[in-house]
Amino acid sequence: MSDAPLLRLRALEQVFDTKKGPVAAVGGVDLEVKAGKVLCLVGESGCGKTTTARAAAGITRPTAGAVEFRGKSLTDMTPGEKTAYRRAVQYIHQDPYAALNPTRTVASTLTAGLKRHGLVKNRTEARAKAAELLTLVDLTPPESYLDSYPHQLSGGQRQRVNVARSLAMNPELLICDESTSMLDVSIRVSLLNTLGRLRDDLDVGFLFITHDLAVAKYFAWDGEIAVMYLGKVVEHGPTPEVIGNPQHPYTKALIGAVCEPDPDLARANRSSEQLRSAEIPSLTDLPAGCAFHPRCPAFEPGVCDSTEPALEGTGAAGGRRRVACHIVARDQRRESVQHAQSRDDRTLVLDPNKSPGAAWSA
Amino acid sequence: QADSGDGGDGASGKFVYVYPFDVSVEHYNAALNTGVLLTAAPVAELFIPRCAILNWDTLEWTPQLAESVTLDATTLTIKLRSGIKWTDGNAVTAKDVVGTIYLQKLNAAQGTIGWDQLVSATADDDTTVTVTYSEAFTGVEHGALKAQVLPYARYGEWMDEAQGLVEAGEVQGGPGQVALAEKIAAEDFLDEDFISCGAYKFDQIGETVITLTVHEDGLFADQVKFSTIEVQKGDNAASVQFLLSSAVDYSTQVLGATDRSTIAGVEGLKEISTPGYDGIGLMLNEGRFPEFADAKVRKALMYVFDTEVIGEIAKGAGGYYIPSTYSGLPDPHAEGLFDDVELEYYTTDHAKAETLLTEAGWAKESDGWHKPDGSLAEYTIIGVEGWTDFSLTGEQAASQLTEFGLAVSYENVPADNPWGIWGAGDFDIAVRQWANPFVPYVYGSWQMTWFTDNSQTADQPGMGLNTAEVATTSLGTVNVDDLYLASQKGTEEEQAEANKTLGIVFNETLPRLPLFLNQRVSYAIEGERVKKIDAGDYALNDIYFDNPIMVRILEGGIEPV
Amino acid sequence: MTDPILSVRDLAIAYRTGRKESVTAVSGVDLDLYEGQSLALVGESGCGKTTLGLGLLRLLPGLGEITSGSLTYRRKDGTRADLLKMKKEQLRRFRWGEAAMVFQGAMNAFNPVIKIGDHFADTLRDHAENGKRWTKAAVEARAGELLETVRLDPDRVLQSYPHELSGGMKQRALIALAIALDPQVLVLDEPTTALDLLTQRSIVQQLHELRKKFGFTMVFITHDLGLAAELADRVATMYAGRIIETGSARDIFYTPKHPYTAGLINAVMPVKGERPALESIPGYPPSLKAMPDGCAFNPRCAFATEECKRERVPLELLAERPLAMGHSVACVHHDQVRLQRKQKENANV
């Protein structure tokens, strides 16, 4: 495992031309994924997670910025390198059924790529390899799945076939776009466990996309989380830090909004803080300054609505935490100046047993 | 057109005729030769009369608008009846006749007998017209006498212009004529009443029925016995239906065998049979198949056919007859002409056919007859889709030839342009008429036999007959072109001689394979509205060109019950 | 509070799948719904939650039918009615007037070609008391009032077509519509599943408030245990068409007695606190067409014995609680069931 990132997104921008005007689905994202590590991208619907992932997988060409694989930008790659990249980076879709061709058996789905890229010599070998792949994703015994059609499998099994297909290419990086959100809770855990094993045993890196913070926390515990809002990363850092000690008001709101499977905790949570507005601004008509300011509980006129906050390191967690918020940045500065002073009551710390709203309503 | 007065002396009742007109495309401009309201229909005699009508039996003129007609070599004198008025109130005068003649003369194609020779027409007085011809020709007066007379009041301007042009030497196709023709074509007079001078005039013109009432100042208005003539719109199918329900008194629609059996039981039905002066035969394309130039081959084919069966299928009983002379002339015309010569009579005789073919160098093999050059003889007969008698004839002929051992198939071509196909020589064997009902003189038949569809130009090769040199056994090589000319000109004896020679040539060389002659059958219903319908002296008249029943109505020979 | 507002006995619902075939999607359900209570129906996808919810209002689609059981309801005036014997017109009046339902995927709950306001008008007019006419103004006033309670701007929303509203707004508008006739019972089928976390939160909030204000009884269908914990007084777990455990929210979450319920809770990932090692329930839910004999859960159950494969036990009342809060379970091995993860013992009174 080298320290050089497997995949690096540099100021990635994706602007779609629509009839309503340009849509900046992704507006400058800097992220990196290391081999055998997980980077989890979370955020609300429409914030640009899928768009980022698709650009990273090379499905779409970003309008600005670069996708680098092993330090080499996609646009500079020779066809050969590009093929290698395509094989090394695999994408797993959200809907396990839609991603499988309903007219092909599992075996033929799994072996198509193998045959095409000459990874197997003959049919027997291809079939053996397919069986092996199925074992790898815990579909055992493989022979009872090889000749099945997708419609004969359950959702969890289908998603495993998808994973197996991408594994056929010996990938170094898997990009999973909401790959578990269509599955039931119990099945979700087992698939996540399987993926975790691949990560640990095969040293596969993950760009893992989810809207579910719990899933992010569970899968990326050793990795990092990046929280996106309206095309920008607003907070980024090691998972336990971000979940346990969110800094950005948006992250806080997200975490505060989670319903815990615990009636007592839920009761305590009931009076949590309301955002200033429930509506997500349209991407075609982004608010000036911080895009979150119309909804932000910590909004300060004149600060938040004038300039866009940069994603800055906070110094915490060994410099691996970054937050894009004027208020956090200011408090940070203040804190470093008034080192010895007690914490400003605006400092946002989440006590798991205390509703964040209580803190904010001060 | 308010008054629908009772017409002539005690005219009453209604006479119903059926004809497939279509008022949505028709117009009232009688100076245009086609598409004028009913003027091409037999019933036109009743409202837009001519100077005279031909009696096909005697070939004499029955005066109509004319009181009398006399042809003295090159001078035709037409004496008009007086007291006849147009529906607009003007009297019918020589001016109308003269104008009509000039309009026709100008628009007639060059080379048309009767118009080519016409030098001038003058109105000597109100009722006398003198027409001068440059040459004497059989039937030269035909055109002038049979022109439907038009009112000067309406068409005078064009008539005068036409006269001026003719006098200036303009002919059809010249710039002045074209300009005038266009002017005429652009007018439809739909907003005005149709001006006529016949016994009847238009009363109501509807989509599906046109009624005529007596025009009291019209020709023969005092003789006619019906106060109303009704023309029902109807094609063959409708005619059958009308006849079945006795809703019409007279129909000239050509009905097929099936239709005829359908109506056979109708009470009072009368089939009026008249000779058709034409028949159906086969045209062989010599240009495409040189082997057809051998008369033996043609004769052989002729011996194969069972023409009775073909006629029966194509026309049904009573619709055809087998020619007795095979001279190329419809029988009434051939009468007496060939009394002193022995013409070959073609009846089915396969043995004879085989002998003839063998003599011609053909050989029968397992797959059929082979031509002298050794190749298999294969032909397609074409008929015309929708022309039922043609297609049935073609189909039958093909199957009889096939049975004989010739590889002949049959096909229909679409009806929209068979003339183009025939003219271009784009066929092996084609079903085509022979003889000619349209010109009631002998030469009409020769025209049809040798010249129609045989243009002999590079792009219109037609049948590929070489009419300038026709080889015969008894007469040696003859020039049919010259003979044809002689059959129209010259003295009566010279014409008779030429016709006789041509008949013999036809019989020996068979430029068409004549299968049968048409019998024109029209249908009448007696006893419903009409007492009795019969053709009288005009039994030999053609029903389309000098319809006997219409003449009889005008004469008062047909009356209501 | 002894007379349940809705009482279900041995209910079975089947879907016709062919000329003679049918699958039983729900069977042997006994359920009592008490006034003012909020009941959560949880379970994996396809276990029959929606079917049961629809069955409660006799709203099953054409191919579904109630094959056995009884369904009685206590009207606003206190009389009891047998839902299965109701005539068409009675049933129509019952629906929405007495019991309303907020559907799974409210995105499509509104007719796309008519305005939101007209939806209110239609509902109010078709349920008008004899002689009462809902004028346009009256409809607007009433609808406006309702929309205000779910914090929507009536002026705009009433004039909008459904597609002009965001998902959250539609969901709120539907909730407003659901309480338009002041129903006693509100059935909510996954009302927040398709929504964003933050929107979801605000809807949950609103439901709390509405319940406080109107006091309706609520059946809340969800596969999200978090939501169940948030909203329910009582929870019923469903598996393969049956209710296998019911109890108060705390009973179910802290001391589940059915191995499946426990497995479900074990598989839930909490956001707060440390990351526990989670375990999934092995295997997959059975297909309705090939139900295992005995307890439907036996092939996946760690405690399964021969007995489980042979026989299915009915719901058995375990803990003596007030009638409305009893804890029952359908498992012979309930005494062996423990939560893997230590769940906030301090809260577990």
Add this chain to the structure above:
Amino acid sequence: MTTTLDPALNAAITKPRKHFRESFLGRLWTGLTRSPAGFAGTVLVLAIVLFSFVGPLVIDQHNPTDTTQIWTSPSAEHWLGTQYEGKDTFTILVNSGAQPIWVGTLAALMATFVAVTLGSVAGYFRGRIDAVLLQLTDVTVTIPQFLLMLAVVAFFEDIPPWGISIVVGSTMWAFLFRSIRAQVMSLKEREFVEAARLQNLGASRIVFREILPNMAGFIFVNFVISVNQAIYAIVGLYVLGLMPSGTPNWGLMIHQSWSQNFYLNPVALPFVVTPLIMIVLFTIGLVTMGRGLDQALNPRLRER
């Protein structure tokens, strides 16, 4: 990951690759035979095809004109009586089916082939070809079908039957093209196609092996419908009397019945009705067959 062969995997390798029932032909077969309607339709179609293609070989082709036998009623000798030439109507009917059927099938084959190839190319690659082809279909759809056929038929006076197939096929491809294109376009956006693209499977493989098999049912059902339509176009041309007619066929019989007023004559009834009945039966056969196929092959109906 190495490809060492685990003996445990041997079992998997030796498993049969594909069941016949799961193959396209297998599904076609089950689709046709499983549902009573599909089965009945198939039987009907096969019966008429047999009648029209094998019948002429079996029955006595000698059917002479017989002027004494015109329009006789059905009898033991002449099952359907005789027609206007005294020929046996049944013999004519037996000979009348082959041409419309094979010409129609050929036309449908050509139209389907063109539509599928062009439709997949246009739908998958889009761009300029797509725009051009789309415009072309606009034009094809706007020109009245019969005008086109009429003009071509008139231009080539004695057009051979396969020529008619081309003409008819060329008026039909446009509709099919559009639906194929639309299908390809929607399938192209499906995630499994994207997955195939991500595996670099190559455009032609993706179009022909990933996308088209998903439309196999659709294409096949459309083909059946096209056969139906082509036959009608052809019969229509005959009914209008626009075709050079030599070989007997249903359309010609109808044309004769109408242009020669046979339909007025009750004796002629067998001649008039039988071609109508044949066409109607053939249609019912094709339609029910199509419905059976649709049920068997339509993925939407199958997935459950």
Add this chain to the structure above:
Amino acid sequence: MTAPAAPPPQPRVADGPPRTAGSLLRRIWASYAFRRIRQSVFVIWLVATITFLLMHFMPGDPIEIMAGRLNSAGMSHEQAVATASNIIAYDPDASVWLQYLDFLKGLVTFDLGNSLTNPSKTVFEHVMEYLPWTLFAVGAGVVLAVVVGLSVGMAMAYRRGSWFDHAMTSVGSFLTGVPNYILIAAVIVVGYTVLGVLPFLDMRGRITAGVEPGFDPVFFGDALFHAILPIIAFAFTATGSFMLNMKAATTEVLTEDYVTVAQARGLKPGRISRSYVGRNAMLPIIPQVALQLGTLVGGSIVIEQILQYPGAGQMLIQAISNRDYPVVQASVIILATSVVIASLIVDLFLVRIDPRIKTEGQDA
């Protein structure tokens, strides 16, 4: 449990986007419309050109054809040609390109000249003699088909699986499958020849003898009497496809949540089937209605031939066999234009009843 904090005032949603961009939007929309119109014009031009070429490459010119006809009707060959060329203002030797240029000029100036065979009428007058009859029959047929098809289709969907549904599905596929001309021919044979109850021969043509066109019930009744068979024939196919499509559409709508919700809302069944099911199910049918209109007018040729109904189809076939170029071209252009316009109208109409399209349209 703490008392819930008073919720901060929920900002009311603003009244949509500011309208300043209105004129720009409108311009874009206009340009979209412009593009559509330009495309339609292009299609019409192409169709016209193809028709022109097809017609001119057909063997035989109008003079030749008319002459042939006159010839076989009794005139000598020369006289026939002379007469034909007197009537027909057409120069067979003129270059096709010059004629084409002329034709284009005519297209642009909406003056396609006069009918060749009927020179006193402009082609439009000529076409208008026939087209209204066909339009009447086709229109009435489609209305009939819509009424029957939609109601039966809806009933089928409501009673899916019942014998009624099965029977009507068979009827529907039968009607769509069997060409309408075969069906109407069968109707005639059964009704007229076999049973003798259908006065088919009286029904041919447009109106009965003696009835004069005018604004009176007698005329309309009679016109209807004559148009009944064509109307039925035109309705056949359309009814079948409307039935099946309406059933499919209704079935789909019936599974939509909003219908279940409407039932759950206890709405009256009539209201549900009208404004919830019917309205939505009809949306996809409407473009099909327009499409059917076009197809039916185009397919009127055979029907009118069988039924002897002198409408546009008969005129077209007549004009083609006469090589009356201007009439054929005009008819095809009228047909093409009406297809294009019909689809435009449908678009506009759909906007009226389907609000979802409206916004898309504005955005477009």
